[in-house]
Amino acid sequence: MITITNLSKKYNENVVLDIPELTIQAGESFGLVGNNGAGKTTMFRLILDLIEATTGEVSIDGEPVARRDEWKTFVGSFLDEGFLIDYLTPDEYFAFVGKLYGKSEGDITAFTDKMADFFNGEVAGNKKLIRELSKGNQKKTGIAAALLCDPKILILDEPFTALDPSSQIRLKRLLNELQETQNTTMLISSHDLNHVTEVCKRTVVLEKGKVVRDIATSVDTLKELESYFAV
Amino acid sequence: MLITDLLKQEFRKGFRSQAFYRGLAVKILMGFLALYFAVLFVLMGIVLGEILNEVHDTLKPLELFNGASLYVLLSVLALRFMMQSLNVLNLQTYQSLPIKRKTLVNFMLIKPIFSPANYMSLLVIVPFALKSVVVWHSGWVALQFVLNWVLLIWVNIWLASYLKRRFGHDFKLLIVILAVILGIAALEYFKVFSLFDISMSVFNFLTMMPFGWLATLVFAGLAYGLNLLFFSKNYYPEKFNEKLNRNENKVVGGLSFLEKYGTIGELIQLQIRLIFRHKRTKTLVYLSAFFMLYGLLFYTSEMYTNSAIWLVFCGLIITGMLSITYGQWVISWESNYFDAILTKNIPSKEYIKANFYILIAFNILSFLLTMPYFFFGTKIIYLHIAMFLYNTGVNMFLLVYTAAFNTKRVDLMAKSAFNYQGTTYKSFLIVLPIMFFPMLLAGVLGIFTTYNIIMLVFGLLGLVGVLLILQQMKLCTNHFNKRKYAMAEGFREKE
Numbered sequence: 044m045i046t047i048t049n050l051s052k053k054y055n056e057n058v059v060l061d062i063p064e065l066t067i068q069a070g071e072s073f074g075l076v077g078n079n080g081a082g083k084t085t086m087f088r089l090i091l092d093l094i095e096a097t098t099g100e101v102s103i104d105g106e107p108v109a110r111r112d113e114w115k116t117f118v119g120s121f122l123d124e125g126f127l128i129d130y131l132t133p134d135e136y137f138a139f140v141g142k143l144y145g146k147s148e149g150d151i152t153a154f155t156d157k158m159a160d161f162f163n164g165e166v167a168g169n170k171k172l173i174r175e176l177s178k179g180n181q182k183k184t185g186i187a188a189a190l191l192c193d194p195k196i197l198i199l200d201e202p203f204t205a206l207d208p209s210s211q212i213r214l215k216r217l218l219n220e221l222q223e224t225q226n227t228t229m230l231i232s233s234h235d236l237n238h239v240t241e242v243c244k245r246t247v248v249l250e251k252g253k254v255v256r257d258i259a260t261s262v263d264t265l266k267e268l269e270s271y272f273a274v
Numbered sequence: 275m276l277i278t279d280l281l282k283q284e285f286r287k288g289f290r291s292q293a294f295y296r297g298l299a300v301k302i303l304m305g306f307l308a309l310y311f312a313v314l315f316v317l318m319g320i321v322l323g324e325i326l327n328e329v330h331d332t333l334k335p336l337e338l339f340n341g342a343s344l345y346v347l348l349s350v351l352a353l354r355f356m357m358q359s360l361n362v363l364n365l366q367t368y369q370s371l372p373i374k375r376k377t378l379v380n381f382m383l384i385k386p387i388f389s390p391a392n393y394m395s396l397l398v399i400v401p402f403a404l405k406s407v408v409v410w411h412s413g414w415v416a417l418q419f420v421l422n423w424v425l426l427i428w429v430n431i432w433l434a435s436y437l438k439r440r441f442g443h444d445f446k447l448l449i450v451i452l453a454v455i456l457g458i459a460a461l462e463y464f465k466v467f468s469l470f471d472i473s474m475s476v477f478n479f480l481t482m483m484p485f486g487w488l489a490t491l492v493f494a495g496l497a498y499g500l501n502l503l504f505f506s507k508n509y510y511p512e513k514f515n516e517k518l519n520r521n522e523n524k525v526v527g528g529l530s531f532l533e534k535y536g537t538i539g540e541l542i543q544l545q546i547r548l549i550f551r552h553k554r555t556k557t558l559v560y561l562s563a564f565f566m567l568y569g570l571l572f573y574t575s576e577m578y579t580n581s582a583i584w585l586v587f588c589g590l591i592i593t594g595m596l597s598i599t600y601g602q603w604v605i606s607w608e609s610n611y612f613d614a615i616l617t618k619n620i621p622s623k624e625y626i627k628a629n630f631y632i633l634i635a636f637n638i639l640s641f642l643l644t645m646p647y648f649f650f651g652t653k654i655i656y657l658h659i660a661m662f663l664y665n666t667g668v669n670m671f672l673l674v675y676t677a678a679f680n681t682k683r684v685d686l687m688a689k690s691a692f693n694y695q696g697t698t699y700k701s702f703l704i705v706l707p708i709m710f711f712p713m714l715l716a717g718v719l720g721i722f723t724t725y726n727i728i729m730l731v732f733g734l735l736g737l738v739g740v741l742l743i744l745q746q747m748k749l750c751t752n753h754f755n756k757r758k759y760a761m762a763e764g765f766r767e768k769e
Contacts, residue, residue, distance in 0.1 A: 125610070127611060127614065128610075143619045
């Protein structure tokens, strides 16, 4: 479904990402781990056509993503607060995003009702603007907006950080459900090895822009990763 | 004393902020602009006495000035009510420290007194006092006149901050105030009631009686006390800033009809919310509306109406100020969430179209609002129609096309009275083709042909642009697609 060929990104001769070949199948749950500066966010930004590749390309279903709009209809993503419109209330933001994907008001209400558990009574129906919300609730707003379009591909950068423990568990449950019922392709990065191995069936380790491990998740995966990152 | 410490910290905050050292070119340009206005004000102060002397046979300049004072002060109060930013943020930092609340409250109220921007009017007042009041009256009256004015500035600052905290940024209240001022002016005009006479007797007393300034001091004390009373009733910041943070859902609520127009309608609605929920954009809109009144000055002066070049300049400003000033930062306004624009289901074509439509809507709005100028004759009618077409057909394209060169993040939450954060030399460069090229064209054409033909040329140029609007949008979309990576990268960089 997603194919990466010869992809590299350089900033002034400084190589931040270099992936000769990588394919992510439809319905796969793809976990990305690595230390700070390993190139996780860069890789996601390249897939989302937010930065220009120095060489190579990313294609979805055989169509390159660069300078195209078609893929936006079925890719849901949340990387950072740059995806949030901070002067809207969460409800207004959901309405805005929902309308972009042709959702009716009824669809949007049904969606926020479904997410009520994850929101824990704080996000939807609140009169506060997004910029006045806590970091955790901002994250919930962004993740929910990414899910709102019933994405075939879901891309989340560090979705678990800033969430409280209950919300982390709820999010994991939500993501696993999506895989089972919708067969959603997921790309999730995290610093927390536990979370990744629980949600993803495949884990890729990035270091200094290169893929150094590509593991199908099994009972030993967590141990293998821990020993890799041990200092 | 603690208050002086707090003031010192405020100054440090200003000088140590990173923004202070960045964008030197812009600083210098703004500096020249400030200097220009300062010189203009001083000159005005020098000639004011002579002008006022010619206006009326029996009343002395100072008496006339005193008569107008209440009008001036009320207008300035309205202006302050709109523009003056209140000191709210840093209070939270200090509140947890062992500083008496009373000190903090006093500090908040006294701080604006030390801001030089509040004393701009003295640039007119002091020369007027030295040149005219001294001659017509005495040195003592002149001194008392200036002293009074300073105290009146204080009264104004404190009244505005009280009203603002008490009533919030209420759009309706502002309209009520403006209506009251206009209403009084109308009553004055029809000689039903004269605020002028009241103002004159009050201010004559304050300036000419010995120790009249003590009465003004009492006024200032009362205004200050009003604020203290407010703070004693509303103890916590969240309480006394409550009204300031209220959303303006009502203004935006009436725009739901836009939802019918799909993605473009949504994007336009979003930008309208952006405008009404940020101080900076609101100020820009108010100021542009104010520029529409410039016609009263320009179109009544022969110096301007006899020159096609100046008329083109005025016409562009009056019919296009709103779209040009907003358009200078078009796309950049949305730099905070530009990544969302790029990844959500918003085709670039639709995004560019939406921006075009907003600017064109501003043009149409300005054109309609300035229609009363049609009473100034056919010359002005031709001018406005030609400039409206030219702005819509040519200038909007230039704005959207060049917008893609702006890579500086515009932080809408940055607080300052004259906020020009996100301004680069590029913002000034764009003004050249938009304002000066038409003036140049008018000048060159003026050598060969008549006024009406010049207007026809502008009208036709605009019309051709309007007919080619789809091609213009396509060109802008392609350009945007090429530039979007550089823009996104620049917009991610916070100051």
